[in-house]
Amino acid sequence: MSGAAAPSRTAAELARADGHSAHNYHPLPVVLASARGAWARDIDGVEYLDLLAGYSALNFGHAHPRLVTVAQAQVGRLTLTSRAFQHALFADFCAAVTGLCGKDAVLPMNTGAEAVETAIKLSRKWGYDVKGVEPDRAEIITFDGNFHGRTIAIVGFSTDPDARGGFGPYPPGFRTVPYGDIDAVAAAVTANTVAVLLEPIQGEAGVLVPPDGFLAAVRALCDEHGILMVADEIQSGLGRTGETFACEHEGVVPDVYILGKALGGGIVPVSAVVADWPVMGVIGPGQHGSTFGGNPLACAVATEVVRMLETGEFQSRSRELGEHMHSLLATLPADVVTQVRGRGLWAGVELAPGGPSARTVCERLLARRVLAKDAHEGTIRLAPPLVVERDEIDWAVEQLADSLRPTG
Known part of the structure; x- marks a missing residue:
């Protein structure tokens, strides 16, 4: 943990980037140059504890030696064939991912949004071919506060005005209901419903954990009506919540898993849709694909x-x-922090109205060499890499406590 240095190059680099890149992000004023484990170093040599971990893409930390070794070996061997040809690592990948999920088959893609779009297509195709829904009538139930990506279809059923506003018209076929409300889900089911698409914990909305029993109730409802339960575990899966999948906290197995982020180890974008053959089997040659999906690297x-x-x-x-x-976060002053949500190494710290904004607190944390991100205006999202150490968590929460009430 090196001491902070006075920034010299950061402002200039930020200005250069701002002049030539789309303004679709408003990053904190830091320019990172290298990283390892839970720590990242900026271009001025200042080291920061990373409590964002690439929105869970860096679950195993920066530059994990096992992953770097594998990637480096493969880069010099074979990186891309397209799916026009088979490659020597594909069968191992399929067996590994399906084994982890306890499913029959995997459809690999690259980004999380691609995987969600794939799951939407898969659910609709299953609805027509297996359930017998009339053509072009399939409906999927989604939830307010959701974040599944940035494509036109996905933002069309978003309730975030920043994500949705100004990009219409949107594709039909989605019914959005309040998150965690099983009665609302039941009321939205029709003869045309083919799937319920949910995040077991909503990350972008502020690490919202649904009421106890909600996931199990969705599972039972899907079974009752013969519809698919599709779990977007892109952020919540692969160890983030203390289980391999967040659905496991309620003993629930969805019909379809959507994976991404940590699946690529923070090195390459890798996503996947995983299901049993009665669902996956509806996709045939030429009906879906990706040049880079399932590439050797x-x-x-x-x-x-x-x-x-x-x-x-x-x-x-x-x-x-x-x-x-979470035990440390629970000691933060109640007049500044109204709620702490989450599971495992994932927390949403909700700030009281009238106090500092989440962005302001994240800027104060940056000055204390801690990287964190606001989830909308009132919540600080914490998701340290799973390789973080106990004393580093202690130090980070101390910095957060001090940032809530800055002195001087």
């Missing part, structure tokens, strides 16, 4: 990610260190 890294998860080490670290982190 992605398969090498993702297969190693699965092997790392198979030991249970990272799930245990998230569970045990998460309990410690």
Whole structure:
């Protein structure tokens, strides 16, 4: 943990980037140059503890030696074939991912949004071919506060005005209901409903955990009506919450898993849709694909990610260190922090109205060498890499407590 240095190059680099990049982000004023484990170094040599972990893409930390070794070996061997040809790592990847999920088949893509779009297409095709819904009438139930990506279809059923506003018209076929309200889900089911698409914990909305029993109730409702339960575990999955999948906290197995972020180990974008053959089998040659989906480099890294998860080490670290982190967060002053939500090494710290905004607190944390991100205006999202140490969590929460009431 090196001491902070006075920035010299940061402002100039930020200005250069701002002059030539689209303004679709408003990043904190830091320019990172290298990182390892839970720490990142900026271009002026200042080191920061990373409590965002790439929105869970860096669950295993920056530059994990096992993942770097695998990636480096594969880069010099074979990186892309397209799916026009088979490659030597594809079968291992498929076996690893389906084994982790307890499913029959996987459809690999690249980004999380691509995987969500794939799951939407898969659900609709299943609805027509298997359930017998009339053509072009399929409906999918979604939830307010959702964040599944940025494509036109996905933002069309978003309730975030920043994500949705100004991009219409939007594709039909989605019914959005209040998150965590099983009665609202039941009321939205029609003969044309083919799936319920949900995040087991809503990350972008502020790490919202649904009421106890909600996931199990959705599972039962889907079984009752013969519709698919589709779980977007892109942020919540692969160890983040203390289990391999967040659905496991209620003993629930969805019909379709959507995976991404951590599946690529923070090295390459890798996403996947995973289901049993009665669902996956409705997709035939030419009906869906991706030039880079399932490429050899992605398969090498993702297969190693699965092997790392198979030991249970990272799930245990998230569970045990998460309990410690949440116990510390619970001691933050109640007049400034109204609620702390989350599971495992994932927390949403909700700030009281009238106090500092989440963005302001994140800027104060940056000055204290901690990287965190606001989730909308009132919540600070904390998601340290699963390789973080206990004393680093202690130090980070101390910095957060001081940032809530700055002195001087």
